[in-house]
Amino acid sequence: MELILLLVITIFVMLYRNYKGQNVGRFINDQVAVLYDKFAPYSFKKVREKTKELGQELSPKEYLLQAVFLGGFAGVISYLYFYNLVTSIIYVVAAVAVVPYLSFLRCKRVYSEFIFEQIQVYTSNTIMEFATTQSFVKSLEGVRESGLLDDPVAGDVDRVIELAYKNGSIDEAVEFFNRLYPYYIVKNMHQLFLQITKEGAQNSADSLEQMQLDIDTLVEGVYRDRIDRANFHKKFLQFGIMLYVLALLVQYLLGRESYIIMLNKWYVRLLLHAILIINSYFLLNGEKYYNENVGAE
Numbered sequence: 001m002e003l004i005l006l007l008v009i010t011i012f013v014m015l016y017r018n019y020k021g022q023n024v025g026r027f028i029n030d031q032v033a034v035l036y037d038k039f040a041p042y043s044f045k046k047v048r049e050k051t052k053e054l055g056q057e058l059s060p061k062e063y064l065l066q067a068v069f070l071g072g073f074a075g076v077i078s079y080l081y082f083y084n085l086v087t088s089i090i091y092v093v094a095a096v097a098v099v100p101y102l103s104f105l106r107c108k109r110v111y112s113e114f115i116f117e118q119i120q121v122y123t124s125n126t127i128m129e130f131a132t133t134q135s136f137v138k139s140l141e142g143v144r145e146s147g148l149l150d151d152p153v154a155g156d157v158d159r160v161i162e163l164a165y166k167n168g169s170i171d172e173a174v175e176f177f178n179r180l181y182p183y184y185i186v187k188n189m190h191q192l193f194l195q196i197t198k199e200g201a202q203n204s205a206d207s208l209e210q211m212q213l214d215i216d217t218l219v220e221g222v223y224r225d226r227i228d229r230a231n232f233h234k235k236f237l238q239f240g241i242m243l244y245v246l247a248l249l250v251q252y253l254l255g256r257e258s259y260i261i262m263l264n265k266w267y268v269r270l271l272l273h274a275i276l277i278i279n280s281y282f283l284l285n286g287e288k289y290y291n292e293n294v295g296a297e
Contacts, residue, residue, distance in 0.1 A: 047104075047111035056110050063099065070095040077244050080251070081272050083260060091276070098284070105291035112292070113226075115181070118153040120219050123185050124212065131208050136193045137164045156180055170197060185215050233290045240283040247275055 051057045058066070074095035079088040125148060129139035140161050143149065149157060156177060163173035174190040192211055251259040262268045 047107040050114065051107045051110045054110060054114060058103070058106075063103070066102070067096045067099045070099065077248075078276065080248055081276065082263065082269065101284075102287060105287055109291035115153070116183075116222065118149060119181055119183055119186060120215070121148050122153060122157065123189050123215050127189065127208050127212050127215075130193065134196075136170050136197060137161060140164075153181075170194065185218055188214070229290055233286075236286050236290075237283070240279065240286065243279045243282075244276070247272065 048057065071092045074091045075088045078091035079085070082088070122143065125143045125146065126136075126139045129142040130136065133139050133142065140157055144154065144157055144161070160173040160177050163176060164170050167173070170193070174194060178187055178190060189211055192208070254262070263272075
């Protein structure tokens with residue numbers, strides 16, 4: 001342990017001497033950012049860039065605190081399980097390595113929420129424009145010119161308009177947008193517009209009004225689901241932490257000396273490793289569920 005502390009102090013001193021006059025924390029953050037840009041998948045770069053644009057990206061300090069908390073928690077729990085510094089260090093490194101994955105999940109949630117809000121704006125305003133123009137393409141042009149949409153949805157709407165003018169029909173344009181945004185409200189709205197355009201419905205006002213009511217109801221349900229998810233997420237994390245502590249209860253009941261004697265048996269250590277790994281996998285899966293499919297229908 002003393003050797004590890006000396007190595008950490010040596011690295012810090014070298015960084016300070018080499019980058020004196022600069023913020024060492026900022027230097028470390030810049031280097032991590034370079035690694036992200038080089039090795040992170042395109043999907044991560046895309047959602048992280050949009051998260052930054054929305055002003056919802058965590059600061060370097062918040063990332064550091066997250067890493068310290070996860071590493072510290074992993075170190076304390078693993079040491080109380082095994083009373084072995086080397087094993088604890090391995091778990092600390094593994095816990096800190098999860099931080100980029102958690103960042104990716106969080107960015108996906110922010111991006112998914114943003115996309116759903118854009119789709120809500122797209123469908124609601126297209127219906128209102130269509131009620132006036134009775135033309136799908138003219139409606140899209142009105143929504144685009146309103147400036148309410150942001151990229152990538154705004155760029156995709158431009159592409160829809162381009163395809164509609166190029167082909168002289170809206171079929172391919174609608175199919176293109178449906179593939180990109182396979183939401184129930186998008187498909188139903190487009191299907192209604194196709195029917196009105198091709199069959200020449202004489203009175204579409206009632207259908208459009210009903211479609212708008214359906215969208216409002218769905219959006220209300222999605223936002224209610226977000227609140228329920230957030231409440232469930234807090235309880236889920238509390239439950240996951242309690243599962244780690246339950247194994248320590250056995251140690252308390254047996255006594256520390258008896259517990260350490262048990263640790264000499266390989267199958268006891270294997271069982272404890274399995275408990276930590278399975279519980280960690282359970283928590284990560286819960287985080288994945290909480291951050292994915294936001295606004296899914």
